[in-house]
Amino acid sequence: MFNSQYKEANDVLNYWFGGGDRSKRPKWFGGGEEAAKEVKDKFGPLVEKARNDELKHWENDPKATLALIILQDQFLRSLFKGSPTAFSRDTYCEELAKKFIQRETHDHLKFSAAARVFIYLPLEHSENRETQEMNVQLFAQLEKDCKGGEDESSGNVWYKFACLHKEVVDQFGRFPQRNKVLGRENTPEEDEWLNNLPDRFKW
Secondary structure, three states: OOOHHHHHHHHHHHHHHHHHOHHHOOOOOOOHHHHHHHHHHHHHHHHHHHHOOOOHHHHHOHHHHHHHHHHHHHHHHHHOOOOHHHHOOHHHHHHHHHHHHHOOOOOHHHOOHHHHHHHHHHHHOOOOHHHHHHHHHHHHHHHHHHOOOOOHHHHHHHHHHHHHHHHHHHHHOOOHHHHHHHOOOOOHHHHHHHHOOOHHHOO
16 A cells, blocks of 8 residues: 555556556557657656656655656656657666665565566666676566466566667667767767667667
């Protein structure tokens, strides 16, 4: 049961996870402009509060912290796609994710498989090789934990994408796909890779 001070956090989680009903979940990845509009209409002001650090008290509650990650790691990417703002809270979200991994006040293993995906994704979005290695290990364990259950096929896909993200950062030390948006100059190697980008890296 959520404390009343976290009602808005609960609204975020109920929306994102369909209140436990898989059929009512929004499209998580690749929802496009329609999904972005829905998120903006429902949670635009809350995203802005999160960006301005007005929801820091949510960090005291594990479920509210997950909502904080979703607001800034997922909703921000949807609302500000093609803008540096989309990545502006990545470092903070990674810090929140690591609170769950450390298992002191927050514990990722107490959450559902679907929730664990979004706890780990800030690590997957990191341009640090060590963080990418940690992320792959977490998704490898999640894949094992999903075997024999309703999330088995999803677990395989989640692990595959974790490995693909690590592959890119291992090669370049960053995601070249972000360079244009972030105003970074491509290296010659990155130019060649981006001009012949394999489908598996077209996120």
